Amino acid sequence: MSWKDKARENGWTPPGEGSGPGWRPGLRESYLYDRNVIAEIQRAAREGIYDIRGFGAKRRLPHFDDLLFLGASMSRYPLEGYRERCDTTVTLGARFAQTPLELKIPITIAGMSFGALSAPAKEALGRGASAVGTSTTTGDGGMTPEERGHSDLLVYQLLPSRYGMNPDDLRRADAIEIVVGQGAKPGGGGMLLGHKISDRVAEMRTLPQGIDQRSACRHPDWNGPDDLEIKIQELRELTDWQKPIFVKVGAARTYYDVALAVKSGADVVVVDGMQGGTAATQDVFIEHVGIPTLPAVRQAVEALQELDMHRTVQLIVSGGIRSGADVAKALALGADAVSIGTAAMIALGDNAPELEAEYEAIGSSAGYYDDWQAGRDPAGISTQDPELAARFDAELGGRRLANYLRCMTLECQTLARACGKSHVHNLEPEDLVALTVEAAAMAKVPLAGTDWIPGAAGPSL
């Protein structure tokens, strides 16, 4: 094996094959000051401002990959694939709302604004979700007619900025989601940089065109769960108690936050783990605030159970859901549904290898592109540039998203049937084991082959 091969095996670029300097025998890269760290220090010294980017946390985190299902064999009976039913329907919001949301699959599309995303990308999300009977969600920027038109089920977000908020859209929505925080930045406000504030975006947000938009991190007319309870009452009165009301929190002190959302009167609690994506957030926020989705699901379910509200108040989990396996594991831990954002964008065509040359031209590469804040997306998704947006085919994007959602649902059903479940909601934590001590402790499921749950009372092996 040549030293170049060895370098490649270590994930490094030999000299002459990439743009940066490479490894040679005798050169040892610092673990503490690796190339990313050095590049970031150099960038900060050059630019004098924190790095703002899109995507979610990139660091390695304990996740659903660290869990496995215990399929049926002798002690349990599996269901036949394709012949014996395995239902995937979800009802959201029956606690107080007179018109709950009925989903055909337990996967919804998370809030992404028109502004962050182009109009055709928003349309594609609506088309894809509607094709498989699930919901999409607006975002920090109001509801567009295209989005409403193409989404059979649309959740309308109430955010601190209140851009474009109006009572007509509130009544046109199928549910209302009060956004307290998001996984990428619990405790932070939104931002949309000037080059994405096009005329239409500026008008919808009542802002001057082309300025850097900074959104508040606290709501303008309530603070804290005791006042949120009154805000929820107002929203219910405004919509004559028809619409389900979701409360979305970024995962941090999840046990308490979920309990308080329930006490405030939420029909549905949305918990977004730290892997949750963002259109534009400080890198320091994305990588260093919040807890992973895995422990967040478990804490949320514990809070609901403690209040005797599990399944009465539904739990939607998001943050790093990529496959039917992730869906099934989140449901097994007690979620009622999941939401996808980053994965939906990838399904639409984000980071497509066919665009490699164009990604390279803007200093990125297919598979790495995270400058969703910059508005130069060659895929036409995270942009407001009319030429770039026009490249995106909303119909094709919608079909791809629908395919992806169907595939995830089939995968989830496959796992549920293997565990003998006629509804995906019958998956239980007891159907899972953990591969790592960390995942066992966070999800409170036993390490595979043991009955050891770190930190839990009871016998340990």
Next chain:
Amino acid sequence: MSTTLEETFDLGETPLRALNQRLHDLAGTSGGHVRVTNPSGAHAVACGIDAELEVDVDGHVGYYCAGMNKHATVRVHGNAGSGLAENMMSGRVEVDGSASQYCGATAHGGLIVVHGDTSLRCGISLKGGEIVVRGSVGGNSMFMAQSGALVVCGDAGEALGDSIYEARIYVRGSVKGLGADCVEKDLGEEHLAQLRDLLERAGVDDAEPSQFRRYGSARELYTFKIDNAGAY
């Protein structure tokens, strides 16, 4: 549809839901008059109206009175709690007494007249609505206000207009302090005319436009510059 409807809801006896449902059922009508008695600090009174109704509320109300109002005229003969006429779209909301925090928060349109004072954060995140306060406003008023106008006949508290965008502020009395990126600006003909119009529509006849000073955005924070980092 025009109506001569005249109804009274006693909130001491009738649930709030019945009042608001009735008001919503009247969507699209004009000319009706509804009187609300014994509000006793109740929340969300007369929120979400979409009709050219006149609503008189006899007594003090809690949070979010006339929230998201469209077209209606809502008069509170008492004090109002937090978030009066929050996110109002159009119409008129008038309070005889004082209003609490977040008065007119994020209002996109319409006119709010408060005959007493408002507490903190009056006009926060305002998006086109107009607010006239005959008394004084508390600290942090017009925080991040984007568009619209606030007229204060009395004094303003700390951090007035912090991070303000294109909204306008007129204050007759003293200003305890201006927030980041908020500066005093010239009072030109255009502004005197706007003030005259607002004062007239609010029914304020004891203040002259020339007695006011104007405040607005220095526009220094519109695009991030590292030298401004201390202001964030």
Next chain:
Amino acid sequence: MCGIVGLFAKSPAIEDRLGEHLAAMLRQMSDRGPDSAGVAIYRDPVAHGHSKLVLCSPRVDEDWQAVGDLIGATGGPAVRHNHALFTLPVAPADAQARAEEHRPDLRVMSAGEVIEIYKETGRPERFAELFDLSDVRGTHAIGHTRMATESRVTTEGSHPFSTGEDLCLVHNGSLSNHNRLRERLRKAGIRFVSENDTEVAAGYLAWRLREGASLQEALEGCLDDLDGFYTFAVGTRDGFAVMRDPVACKPAVMAETDDWVAMASEYRAIAVLPGADDARSWEPEPAQVYVWEREPVA
């Protein structure tokens, strides 16, 4: 996160019905605080050198007579649900020490010459029923309904928190630097029984007062030393004080008539008082200490 109320009687008619009014105010704050409720009532002062002691038992069938004998009580027990009020012919600190020595399983809710604290988990409406406040006369009182934020729903975690002789604190909001501060105060000899943030604020006030600060100074010290959001109401021997943090996003409304002064998180709690419609009402400014006290009785 919570609802807070305070009522200060300026007329005998209000004094006669203080408990009834307080209970009505608390009931209005149920939605803000469904987890627990509590009150501090100021009435019937005992002579200097004597004390009033309120104890709480985990059992509702506690043999309070035996407890009274054990601690040398000369008055009581006056039992309300699982709490009992005693009078003792010793100073409050000594009375508290006696109870802790003889019955460490009981909790001392308050020890003073005037104050009586009652608090318990459960909906405020239920609290008002169980503790039947309707016959309580008194000069002033504060009350609290709690929506627990980060600490458990327990009696210890309920408000009001005693902050020393005849002093107590209720809080609406959430502090963000209480854990380090608790450690500092522990080293200064302040005792804590819960993980609650408000208990730290109460301990802070107790410490400042012990070190010689006036109530005004101690409350102003909160502005420098406590981080986070708060509206505080403090009950004192002669009245009450109110203060909000500098951001002041937790609500507070005050009202006054010839017969009473009241404060509450929301106006609807004041609306239940006689003559509320015509009361003069206003909101406390951020970072300002407001104090109402009657002329101390010589």
